[in-house]
Amino acid sequence: MIRAVLSALLLTVAAPAAAQTIAIVNGTLATGDGSGPIQGGTVVIRDGKVVAAGQGVQVPADAQVIDASGKWVTPGIVAGFSRLGLADVDLGAGGADDTSARDGPFSAAIDVTPAINPLYQPIAVNRADGVTRALVAPATAKSIFAGQGAVIDTGSDMDAITKPRAFQFVELGETGANDAGGSRASAHILFRNALREARELARFSQPVRSTREGVPDERNQPVVRNPNESRIYGPDARRSDDVLLTRFDAAALVPVLQGRQYLLVHVERASDILQVLDLAREFPSLKIVIVGGSEGWLVADKIARSGIPVIASAVNDLPASFEQLAATQSNVGRMRAAGVKVSIGMIDDNDTRQLFNERQYAGNLVGLASVPGATGLSWGEALAAITSGPAKAIGMGGQIGSLTPGAHGDAVIWSGDPLDTRSAAEVVFIDGVRQPLETHQTRLLERYRYLPRGNLPEAYRH
Amino acid sequence: MAVAATAALAGCAALSPPTKNAAAIHINEDPFPSTYVPYPGVPTAIRGATVFDGEGGQIANGTVILGDGKVQAVGGPDLPIPAGAEVIDGTGKFVTPGIIDVHSHLGDYPSPGVQSLSDGNEATSPVTPEVWAEHSVWPQDPGFSRALVNGGVTTLQILPGSANLFGGRSVTLKNVPARTVQGMKFPGAPYGLKMACGENPKRVYGSKGKEPSTRMGNIAVARQTWAKAQQYKRKWDKYYAKGGDMPERDMAMDTLKGVLEGKILIQNHCYRADEMANMIDMSKEFGYHITAFHHAVEAYKIADLLRDNGICAVMWADWYGFKMEAYDGIKENIPLVHNAGACAIVHSDDPNYIQRLNQEAAKALSDGQRAGLPNLTEAVAWTWLTSNPAKALGIADRTGSLTPGKMADVVLWNGDPFSTYTRPERVWIDGALMYDANDPKHRPVSDFELGQPGEGDVK
Numbered sequence: 001m002i003r004a005v006l007s008a009l010l011l012t013v014a015a016p017a018a019a020q021t022i023a024i025v026n027g028t029l030a031t032g033d034g035s036g037p038i039q040g041g042t043v044v045i046r047d048g049k050v051v052a053a054g055q056g057v058q059v060p061a062d063a064q065v066i067d068a069s070g071k072w073v074t075p076g077i078v079a080g081f082s083r084l085g086l087a088d089v090d091l092g093a094g095g096a097d098d099t100s101a102r103d104g105p106f107s108a109a110i111d112v113t114p115a116i117n118p119l120y121q122p123i124a125v126n127r128a129d130g131v132t133r134a135l136v137a138p139a140t141a142k143s144i145f146a147g148q149g150a151v152i153d154t155g156s157d158m159d160a161i162t163k164p165r166a167f168q169f170v171e172l173g174e175t176g177a178n179d180a181g182g183s184r185a186s187a188h189i190l191f192r193n194a195l196r197e198a199r200e201l202a203r204f205s206q207p208v209r210s211t212r213e214g215v216p217d218e219r220n221q222p223v224v225r226n227p228n229e230s231r232i233y234g235p236d237a238r239r240s241d242d243v244l245l246t247r248f249d250a251a252a253l254v255p256v257l258q259g260r261q262y263l264l265v266h267v268e269r270a271s272d273i274l275q276v277l278d279l280a281r282e283f284p285s286l287k288i289v290i291v292g293g294s295e296g297w298l299v300a301d302k303i304a305r306s307g308i309p310v311i312a313s314a315v316n317d318l319p320a321s322f323e324q325l326a327a328t329q330s331n332v333g334r335m336r337a338a339g340v341k342v343s344i345g346m347i348d349d350n351d352t353r354q355l356f357n358e359r360q361y362a363g364n365l366v367g368l369a370s371v372p373g374a375t376g377l378s379w380g381e382a383l384a385a386i387t388s389g390p391a392k393a394i395g396m397g398g399q400i401g402s403l404t405p406g407a408h409g410d411a412v413i414w415s416g417d418p419l420d421t422r423s424a425a426e427v428v429f430i431d432g433v434r435q436p437l438e439t440h441q442t443r444l445l446e447r448y449r450y451l452p453r454g455n456l457p458e459a460y461r462h
Numbered sequence: 463m464a465v466a467a468t469a470a471l472a473g474c475a476a477l478s479p480p481t482k483n484a485a486a487i488h489i490n491e492d493p494f495p496s497t498y499v500p501y502p503g504v505p506t507a508i509r510g511a512t513v514f515d516g517e518g519g520q521i522a523n524g525t526v527i528l529g530d531g532k533v534q535a536v537g538g539p540d541l542p543i544p545a546g547a548e549v550i551d552g553t554g555k556f557v558t559p560g561i562i563d564v565h566s567h568l569g570d571y572p573s574p575g576v577q578s579l580s581d582g583n584e585a586t587s588p589v590t591p592e593v594w595a596e597h598s599v600w601p602q603d604p605g606f607s608r609a610l611v612n613g614g615v616t617t618l619q620i621l622p623g624s625a626n627l628f629g630g631r632s633v634t635l636k637n638v639p640a641r642t643v644q645g646m647k648f649p650g651a652p653y654g655l656k657m658a659c660g661e662n663p664k665r666v667y668g669s670k671g672k673e674p675s676t677r678m679g680n681i682a683v684a685r686q687t688w689a690k691a692q693q694y695k696r697k698w699d700k701y702y703a704k705g706g707d708m709p710e711r712d713m714a715m716d717t718l719k720g721v722l723e724g725k726i727l728i729q730n731h732c733y734r735a736d737e738m739a740n741m742i743d744m745s746k747e748f749g750y751h752i753t754a755f756h757h758a759v760e761a762y763k764i765a766d767l768l769r770d771n772g773i774c775a776v777m778w779a780d781w782y783g784f785k786m787e788a789y790d791g792i793k794e795n796i797p798l799v800h801n802a803g804a805c806a807i808v809h810s811d812d813p814n815y816i817q818r819l820n821q822e823a824a825k826a827l828s829d830g831q832r833a834g835l836p837n838l839t840e841a842v843a844w845t846w847l848t849s850n851p852a853k854a855l856g857i858a859d860r861t862g863s864l865t866p867g868k869m870a871d872v873v874l875w876n877g878d879p880f881s882t883y884t885r886p887e888r889v890w891i892d893g894a895l896m897y898d899a900n901d902p903k904h905r906p907v908s909d910f911e912l913g914q915p916g917e918g919d920v921k
Contacts, residue, residue: 076490088783089784089789090783090784090785091667091785091786092785093785111518121783124784130549174718177907298915298916302577314813315814315817317612318573318604318605319574319604319815319911319914320574321575322574322576322815324574325574325914325915325916326916326919326921328921329612330919353782353783353784354780356780358824360818360821360882363882363883364818364821364882366883367881367882367883367884370885372899372900373902373919420882420883421824421825421828422824422825422827422828422880422881423828424828438789439781440789441791441793442792444762444796445792445798448762448798449833450796451763451802460526
């Protein structure tokens with residue numbers, strides 16, 4: 001008994017069986033590219049990557065075949081904006097929450113990578129519900145800059161990071177105003193000043209003088225492979241005295257300024273969105289993605305023309321704050337109709353834990369289409385909004401969130417239509433590896449399924 | 463019976479002082495009475511729909527007849543339609559009783575969520591049974607309309623927050639817009655008293671260096687308060703029996719006395735199984751009954767205890783881990799409680815989730831079915847949304863099911879309400895059509911939203 005439990009635990013913790021060739025056949029298949037579901041689809045995954053997906057796909061002779069008759073098959077859900085893996089418990093559990101550094105000296109330099117714990121329960125719970133990847137951002141504390149977010153997978157192994165430092169996250173709406181001391185005007189001048197300080201460091205970045213002839217001095221590089229050593233302390237590390245940012249924070253913004261790192265900007269209000277579009281014109285090298293965007297529908301044409309993607313909150317329809325007075329569930333649909341590259345994220349909406357709600361939200365946007373006067377999404381668009389959409393927004397389309405050949409082999413077999421909350425994930429592959437779906441919660445269910453007193457206390461049921 | 467005490471006293475004092483053993487003066491127990499009057503409706507017959515009656519029954523190709531503000535009849539395709547009734551073709555649609563949310567802060571934590579409107583917690587003392595949520599409710603909260611048109615919510619209980627051990631009185635409202643909260647009050651609904659155990663009170667007062675800062679402090683302060691309430695009640699009982707000098711009024715103790723007399727229902731915020739058991743023992747010590755445990759994330763661990771004590775568990779479908787006492791939340795909580803024979807209720811505690819309680823029930827139902835729990839059907843799961851909540855609010859004789867004679871609080875859904883794709887099409891409250899998806903004029907817009915962007919929007 002004890003041995004069995006131990007081995008079960010080891011299975012959960014250790015890396016699952018090595019990848020091989022898998023063919024999922026006969027399912028109702030949707031690839032996440034915006035198209036609708038097709039019948040009798042096949043997905044082939046080899047060595048952790050998608051090889052093919054569609055109708056009439058050849059099943060390789062060496063494939064392990066999984067019959068998905070009566071089931072639905074999609075790419076794994078990509079949580080468009082999350083704080084997954086940064087907290088096990090959000091409140092009153094010291095040590096279990098690394099979402100923001102209230103008393104730390106750094107802002108933009110912060111990198112969530114070392115804080116992600118692949119063994120936290122929210123990762124397991126979301127994996128069990130078909131969420132296979134997530135954009136993970138830190139939260140701001142004393143600066144408008146929260147730091148650098150990562151893309152992770154939810155696999156049952158210790159290697160969660162798909163792409164470290166995939167983006168910088170900045171608050172430029174109400175939260176940004178508060179972080180900046182009380183006004184949006186202050187947030188914007190802080191933002192411009194930060195770019196100025198980054199620019200000053202950026203001059204070290206490209207041809208730098210070296211201490212030895214012909215060899216650039218690594219120490220003068222503001223951006224290094226390990227951002228926890230992000231620094232310039234070579235002989236040329238002089239900065240002007242007129243600075244607000246720490247050296248690390250300014251250095252961390254260099255790749256943002258140079259367009260080598262995405263900049264996720266949280267704004268909700270229509271006028272704030274337009275300010276972001278102005279910033280994009282003023283600093284054309286920035287690769288901006290808008291997060292939130294509750295009032296986006298009011299300026300949808302302008303967002304569409306800018307080409308800036310929006311990772312929107314799907315169904316918030318309350319004037320919950322003065323920056324969301326025009327919030328409506330039709331926001332995503334209207335932006336989509338205007339040509340905005342819009343997908344779904346979960347900013348400030350139980351974003352450490354309830355990422356599985358994204359498929360419910362996506363389903364709601366499909367249902368919205370039946371309400372007279374409202375604008376929703378088609379089923380295919382809705383699935384794309386929680387799979388390929390956020391991936392494309394940060395330049396990872398074709399890598400995650402779709403069953404495109406060459407993409408990470410993340411596929412989910414669902415009991416039914418995944419956009420209906422009544423369906424559940426039955427089989428989850430991440431990088432072609434079949435994942436355990438057991439969680440703290442499923443263990444509690446088994447322990448307390450029957451309450452009559454036994455020969456030993458409940459604590460012995462395991 | 464409810465005579466205005468102050469007026470009567472003033473009159474007596476001005477004319478002739480009462481003799482020593484004058485008859486006791488009864489205090490007014492309803493000083494903020496409901497002024498709600500149902501809006502007019504027309505006799506209506508919905509035919510050809512699938513009907514969940516709210517008590518576990520389902521009728522295929524059903525007929526529901528509304529008239530005079532009441533459910534008149536519910537039956538099959540052969541049910542006669544009264545002459546002159548508006549007939550609605552419900553083919554492919556579903557009819558249910560209106561959803562009842564027993565745990566909402568609409569109005570006392572309204573949108574926009576700014577400090578000026580944040581009136582849900584009188585967090586200045588852990589014991590504030592003297593405050594009444596209705597005095598914080600802002601009737602112009604735009605959230606009420608979302609709950610109606612997206613959620614099909616027709617009745618809701620507004621509670622004070624959970625910062626305090628005794629948070630104050632709740633109020634039950636009809637989800638009908640009004641200029642005053644009195645205009646929304648559910649006529650004759652009993653008051654509730656919000657109690658809280660666990661992390662919130664100890665965190666709020668512990669951080670101020672005050673008692674309680676621990677769970678044992680929570681119970682100690684609560685017991686001391688109940689002991690005081692018993693003494694207060696004895697004084698009044700004696701006064702009512704023998705007359706004499708009227709005891710001094712204490713608004714906090716008035717509420718607790720109402721609980722001890724069984725007139726005010728205990729609505730107890732409590733997450734953990736062990737703490738619910740402590741609260742049950744405390745209720746027995748002081749002689750009151752707990753009507754419902756709210757946010758009962760661990761109810762599944764003691765579903766038998768809840769059943770045996772006749773206490774409802776008010777739950778979310780899948781919330782977990784947002785604080786330590788929610789760490790053991792599981793997705794089968796609601797169906798497990800139901801399966802044990804206890805009263806299970808789906809609640810929101812949230813202005814967004816209140817718009818999708820049908821989907822929360824759908825998640826709980828399907829999770830229960832997947833776990834192999836027996837006898838779970840959609841019709842059964844609908845009891846978690848209407849008849850069980852009505853029971854927990856003490857209004858089950860008036861609403862919560864499609865029973866002839868009950869209030870015509872009814873939702874016509876444009877499909878199966880357990881589907882994520884389904885929306886309310888029409889909502890009636892007391893037989894009056896309050897929402898019609900096909901008519902923009904039949905949708906409430908709060909004062910706050912007038913002239914704002916998106917005012918006329920379908921939200």
